[in-house]
Amino acid sequence: MMISMSTRSRRVPHHTILLAAIILSAAAAMMALVPFEIPLTRFVSAHRVNWFVELMGDSMFELEQPGGGDLVVIFLIVSVLLYIGSSLVDTDCSRWPVIPRLQRALLVRPMICDALRRHRLRLEFLLVSSFCCSILMVKTLKWIMARPRPKRILFGGEPFSNWYEFGPYFLDHGLYRASFPSGHAALAITLIGLAYVVIYSGSWYRRPARGTLLLLLILVFAAAMATARIMSIAHWPTDVAFSLFGGWLLIHCLFFYGLRVASVQGDSYRYRGQTDIPPAWRAFRLCGYLSLLCLAVVMMVLGLRHFFFDHWPWLVLSIFVAVPLFAYAWRRVCREGLFCHAR
Template identity: 65%
Template sequence: MHSTTVRHFLPDRLVLVAIIFFGAVAMIFLDSHDVWLTKLIAAYRQEWFVTLMGDSLFELEQPGGGDLVVFFLIGSVLLYLASSLVDTPCDHWPVLGRAKRIITGRPSLSSALRYHRLRLEFLLVSSFSCAILMVKTLKWAMARPRPKLTIFGTMPFSDWHEFGPFFLDAGTYRASFPSGHAALAVTLVGLAYVALYSTAGPRRQKNGLLLLCACLLFAAAMGTARVMSIAHWPTDVAFSFFGGWLLIHCLFFYGLRVVEPQGGTYHYRGQDTPPPPWRAFILCWYLSLFCLALTVCILGLRHFFFDRWPWLVCFSVVSLPVMYQALRKTREAGLFIPRA
């Protein structure tokens, strides 16, 4: 494979500052306007738009906007599996051995899969962290009521930074903050980062920038549809948008370090030493363990101070060493290690 060295088109630190700044401004502004803005957007509800963004073939409905993300994720997983299979001894498993022989029988294909393994690993880890870990952890911990339960029901309104009234048995499914659909849509930003920052040539960079804009517009459309259907507050969507984008950005440049800055350029690290096979699943496992322990810690403290089961605080104490071990294992596996 040829060397991939990319000029600074959008410097990572500049983008990082912009994400944090505009995200903070959006959350501060929307904090006191959640209710009336939700009612305003819902008043202009377009049924075709809400249906288009909400339906999914995987829920036995008409094709919808979310299917685009699901197909992207399925493709990423399958390609990563093939990339890891290239360097895995699997003679004892007939099916896997046959698949490996098919792949390695085409040297150009196996070489390309090995070359792109770091990119594919980033897509898996960033998508899983954004769409699953970030969303589920905060839903359990914050337990914010959805707009329908507040506007049309009897649930009290709570700000995005306040603990909601749900107990831990209902927070996962009924909680509003943050928006899972918006976070799922934001995962496409990872693909745009791969195209923008780790491919050479001005034309490819231009296409990467256009792809980034398209992905952000798609995520914004998904979030608007969720507010229009009174399924989420604007702050739910804004946090998923900027929080998910921030998470993807940090994983790309600082977590997995898909590219390495060299003077005024970015150098794709995967072309030198591909990461070990299957590492994405190892990282996802330890990150899941950390988020689960963090959720238990927050729930224990929350129910100790605010709810009817104060004895749950003992789980907060137990979760601390689990969190430490999970973080240590992720660093040993290669996440957020310092540059040499």
């Protein structure tokens, strides 16, 4: 009996095994794709399926036909609205002219208020993880790496650069054209946060079979988006691979270690409980502080990079702004309880 209990106590948690699997898969994929970037891109783009590329690339939010990305945008809009409602029920809105009416409309429905309050941590996770994955991760790396898109290399004659190398773009070249990583693929993989909530969060929420099926469907959808981006010659294979694995890794860490939506006891997961409800509006504060953190990183890297590359060397002065900005943002993020024990 003592031996079995000791063995069980030494068992590696499931989420740690999954974390290691994601990291190893990401490293293997990024290394394996490097020698075949150009030929694989040529092959996939040569077998382009026009209706598929248009379906995954169009968006009714850009005044186009409905597309695959609209599913994620609608999910994000619903998550934001629900989170606003969850925070609104615990906020003093007497100073605002219109918001009290919305608050009163919620408060007269106690069951809805209670549900929004209990699910605030889940909604906060969906909001913060989506923002970090689809915006902060993508924009930060685009500005730092500045990798040319395949069209610029295959048809424009620009020099090729691997995903781990600095590209030729700079501020005066328009960094929005950078290829690494793929924003569309990162946006698609944000849905995996919903699968984590279904699988691991809450008592009646624990539906492993349904959650696993949802997870597989989301991975298929994200892979389809990644394939469409390569077909359209908008991204290299490593661009989309990094977005898929990097976004998944980021969401996994935020769920289990950052916001700690599920507390771990051996191999079982349980919701932290109604008494552990995060403060209202914390998700928006975290997104703001994390944006400052990423901005500081970009300023430091650009200053160092172009000082050594003799391109606008005066940008090294931005480091003196970036360091205190990074320290301030990091302290605020820790004070809000992200990746810290104190909430």
